[in-house]
Amino acid sequence: MYFDAPIYFVFLPIVVLIYWQLSHGQQNRFLLCASYFFYGWWDWRFLSLILVSTFVDYHLARWIGATDDARRRRRLLVISLVMNLGFLGFFKYCNFFIDSFIDLLKVLGVDNPNRTVISVLLPPGISFYTFQAVAYIVDVYNRRLEPSSSLVDYALFISLFPHLIAGPIQRPGHLLPQVATPRRLDSDQVFDGLMLIATGLFRKCVIADNCALVADGVFSGRMGDPSLGLLLLGAYAFALQIYGDFSGYSDMARGSAKLLGFEFMVNFRQPYLATSLQDFWRRWHISLSTWLRDYLYIALGGNRGGRLETYRNLMLTMVIGGLWHGANWTFVVWGAIHGVGLAIERYAREALGLGPARSGPADAGGASLTSARAWIARILVFHVVCLAWVFFRAMTVGDAWHLLSGIGTITWQPELMVAAKVLMLFGAMMLAMDVVNETRREEYLLQHATLRDRFATALGFVCAVLLLSASNINAFIYFQF
Amino acid sequence: MPSSISSSDASHVAEAPLRAKVPLWASFALVGAIVVLLVVMELLARLMVPSLSRIEGRIVTEYRQALGIRHGRNGVATALVIGNSLMGDGVDFKPLQRTLADNGVNAQRLLVEGTAYLDWYHGLGRLIDAGVRPDAFVLMISFEQLIGKEFRGAYSAHRLLRLQDIPTVAGELGLGNTETSGLVISRLSAYYGLREELRKQVLFKLIPDLSTLTVKLTAARSSDERARYGNVALAVERLTAMRRRVEAAGSRLIFVEPPAPVPNAAAMKERIDAAARLAGVRMLVPVRHDELGKEFYRDGYHLNERGSAFFTPRLAALLSESMGQQPPLRN
Numbered sequence: 051m052y053f054d055a056p057i058y059f060v061f062l063p064i065v066v067l068i069y070w071q072l073s074h075g076q077q078n079r080f081l082l083c084a085s086y087f088f089y090g091w092w093d094w095r096f097l098s099l100i101l102v103s104t105f106v107d108y109h110l111a112r113w114i115g116a117t118d119d120a121r122r123r124r125r126l127l128v129i130s131l132v133m134n135l136g137f138l139g140f141f142k143y144c145n146f147f148i149d150s151f152i153d154l155l156k157v158l159g160v161d162n163p164n165r166t167v168i169s170v171l172l173p174p175g176i177s178f179y180t181f182q183a184v185a186y187i188v189d190v191y192n193r194r195l196e197p198s199s200s201l202v203d204y205a206l207f208i209s210l211f212p213h214l215i216a217g218p219i220q221r222p223g224h225l226l227p228q229v230a231t232p233r234r235l236d237s238d239q240v241f242d243g244l245m246l247i248a249t250g251l252f253r254k255c256v257i258a259d260n261c262a263l264v265a266d267g268v269f270s271g272r273m274g275d276p277s278l279g280l281l282l283l284g285a286y287a288f289a290l291q292i293y294g295d296f297s298g299y300s301d302m303a304r305g306s307a308k309l310l311g312f313e314f315m316v317n318f319r320q321p322y323l324a325t326s327l328q329d330f331w332r333r334w335h336i337s338l339s340t341w342l343r344d345y346l347y348i349a350l351g352g353n354r355g356g357r358l359e360t361y362r363n364l365m366l367t368m369v370i371g372g373l374w375h376g377a378n379w380t381f382v383v384w385g386a387i388h389g390v391g392l393a394i395e396r397y398a399r400e401a402l403g404l405g406p407a408r409s410g411p412a413d414a415g416g417a418s419l420t421s422a423r424a425w426i427a428r429i430l431v432f433h434v435v436c437l438a439w440v441f442f443r444a445m446t447v448g449d450a451w452h453l454l455s456g457i458g459t460i461t462w463q464p465e466l467m468v469a470a471k472v473l474m475l476f477g478a479m480m481l482a483m484d485v486v487n488e489t490r491r492e493e494y495l496l497q498h499a500t501l502r503d504r505f506a507t508a509l510g511f512v513c514a515v516l517l518l519s520a521s522n523i524n525a526f527i528y529f530q531f
Numbered sequence: 532m533p534s535s536i537s538s539s540d541a542s543h544v545a546e547a548p549l550r551a552k553v554p555l556w557a558s559f560a561l562v563g564a565i566v567v568l569l570v571v572m573e574l575l576a577r578l579m580v581p582s583l584s585r586i587e588g589r590i591v592t593e594y595r596q597a598l599g600i601r602h603g604r605n606g607v608a609t610a611l612v613i614g615n616s617l618m619g620d621g622v623d624f625k626p627l628q629r630t631l632a633d634n635g636v637n638a639q640r641l642l643v644e645g646t647a648y649l650d651w652y653h654g655l656g657r658l659i660d661a662g663v664r665p666d667a668f669v670l671m672i673s674f675e676q677l678i679g680k681e682f683r684g685a686y687s688a689h690r691l692l693r694l695q696d697i698p699t700v701a702g703e704l705g706l707g708n709t710e711t712s713g714l715v716i717s718r719l720s721a722y723y724g725l726r727e728e729l730r731k732q733v734l735f736k737l738i739p740d741l742s743t744l745t746v747k748l749t750a751a752r753s754s755d756e757r758a759r760y761g762n763v764a765l766a767v768e769r770l771t772a773m774r775r776r777v778e779a780a781g782s783r784l785i786f787v788e789p790p791a792p793v794p795n796a797a798a799m800k801e802r803i804d805a806a807a808r809l810a811g812v813r814m815l816v817p818v819r820h821d822e823l824g825k826e827f828y829r830d831g832y833h834l835n836e837r838g839s840a841f842f843t844p845r846l847a848a849l850l851s852e853s854m855g856q857q858p859p860l861r862n
Contacts, residue, residue, distance in 0.1 A: 056716045241558045472738060
């Protein structure tokens with residue numbers, strides 16, 4: 051079930067109310083059942099996959115933790131990785147690789163190659179829980195983590211419903227101890243949870259879904275032939291949509307977790323206020339970017355080799371990060387744009403003798419919100435990010451090029467101004483929230499204000515959601531990954 | 532880039548200023564306030580939406596009038612003309628109603644924009660359950676809408692569906708449990724069913740010229756749908772299902788195909804004729820698809836005033852004749 055669907059607001063209160071009546075052991079078992087119900091609500095058949103991988107990984111980790119035989123440990127790690135990445139590869143990339151292979155054969159002159167069509171349904175959340183399982187098994191292998199002694203605890207770490215479908219990807223060292231130790235009902239945490247859910251609903255239902263109307267119109271071609279105006283509108287609209295959509299989802303996930311006494315990692319910190327691409331990746335989908343850094347980039351060698359190796363590792367990490375989103379060349383190009391951008395940025399910093407990119411609010415060492423130079427950098431970075439979003443949103447690389455081909459065409463249609471007004475209305479709300487959050491160093495609007503102000507803010511968000519929530523057809527974008 | 536993120540968590544989290552502990556009752560109060568807001572919205576949707584929106588007001592009025600339709604007596608037949616914006620734009624209803632009245636037919640209209648087969652098949656069930664009994668249901672949607680999967684979602688669930696129809700609709704559309712539960716809630720809650728209308732009203736207040744954009748988006752989408760070719764077998768199946776449903780209530784079904792510029796008008800005409808013949812439904816095609824030029828359309832799909840002035844008298848003549856030809860079936 052989606053977090054913004056009314057049925058979720060039937061499910062969540064029932065779970066929360068029962069949950070707090072139970073002892074710790076009962077809570078974990080109850081939450082596990084609730085999480086499997088939540089997951090099975092899509093399609094109960096997919097439960098078998100998560101059950102199998104949970105059961106196998108739990109035992110493999112136990113065996114890895116119990117032996118000092120390096121070869122046996124490595125063999126067990128490989129078995130786990132092959133299983134997890136094999137499931138992910140089969141369900142997510144099977145048809146992509148078949149299609150790409152056939153395209154290659156056509157390029158090589160093989161006419162009408164015989165294609166076996168395999169209709170593979172993508173189990174929801176497989177990319178997220180697979181990465182979480184891989185992090186667990188690698189941490190156990192590297193002796194950074196003791197294997198869980200309880201199958202229920204481990205299963206709950208993998209399946210806890212607020213993060214199950216689209217993250218934030220939880221680190222085992224962060225979440226497992228929370229699962230294993232008793233939680234206590236904290237009234238601050240509960241109120242923060244409600245605030246985050248209200249904020250997330252506002253970001254998703256008001257900002258993202260309304261901007262989606264413009265983005266869908268542009269990318270489907272219904273707004274007309276490509277032009278510079280259309281390209282900018284489409285890119286801006288999608289930039290707002292995906293940010294509102296995914297950050298809204300993350301807020302709701304974190305808020306739901308707080309109601310159950312769990313703390314999830316922050317996943318977004320005002321990414322469009324980044325003054326460099328490096329800064330952007332410290333603010334955007336943080337749970338994925340840090341996962342890629344810790345389990346891929348560093349495993350590839352990170353920046354320990356020479357300059358060229360570092361660039362190669364950057365590119366590989368970003369391209370694989372792109373491919374993680376889905377089996378489409380558009381995601382590869384999206385990752386490559388970020389990889390090239392990061393490499394250029396790194397080269398320029400080294401060549402100019404500048405230090406590492408600054409990040410965060412001004413009083414935490416980041417760029418000031420009143421500096422004109424910083425705003426120029428922000429605008430530049432935002433447009434590089436938007437360029438990458440064009441590929442991310444387009445159905446094919448060809449579609450993206452088609453839209454980009456209008457960059458030199460300046461035409462005017464009255465509906466472009468109306469679309470711009472829609473974006474200005476919702477974009478201004480998003481920007482205002484981000485600037486306030488950045489200035490006050492808050493995770494949600496007015497987090498540190500008085501109870502009365504927070505109460506009013508939450509009710510304001512709920513009123514806006516009730517009056518302006520858009521159609522019920524826009525599922526969360528990241529649910530498909 | 533990840534390479535230099537200093538920590539996987541909390542690198543920018545501010546040290547929270549000391550703030551007073553929030554009592555637990557505050558959370559309950561917030562949830563309570565949200566529940567009150569929901570109740571207020573539900574009441575607003577039930578009482579105010581028809582007066583806030585001209586279209587909603589018209590639909591509610593027409594629905595109420597439709598509820599009073601019964602089989603005709605004393606030589607006066609009755610007809611309920613149902614359809615979507617193709618009917619709304621293409622038929623000037625007052626003159627049609629007058630012409631039909633002159634020919635002994637008392638006609639009422641129920642126009643719900645954005646609807647298609649699925650909305651009306653189930654909508655017929657709800658109307659019949661509510662006691663609506665015209666001698667003929669006259670349905671005016673395009674052939675493409677007859678065979679398509681378009682469905683107005685939450686709005687139709689609220690206005691046109693019965694609760695028991697929802698699993699069938701969900702099955703036909705391949706909806707998951709979440710979407711299906713959304714339809715159930717839309718059926719029960721006026722706010723949830725009508726919230727898109729509410730949003731439109733608010734957005735139009737904020738951006739008065741928004742219609743420039745929405746017309747562009749919907750018109751282009753309609754043209755895409757028009758370009759598709761029909762599936763006669765499905766049309767027969769659906770027409771037959773609707774015919775059986777209305778015949779069981781002692782009425783009959785007349786299907787009116789509105790004109791639209793399609794790539795192959797002759798092939799389309801053949802399909803329509805074949806489907807109607809096989810389904811045993813009276814099909815009226817007052818104007819051939821290739822008969823009207825672009826100047827008769829508002830957006831390449833909906834007729835404009837000139838188109839309506841051309842189409843309405845033809846429909847009136849055909850419908851009068853059709854209503855007079857076959858006596859209605861009675862249970």
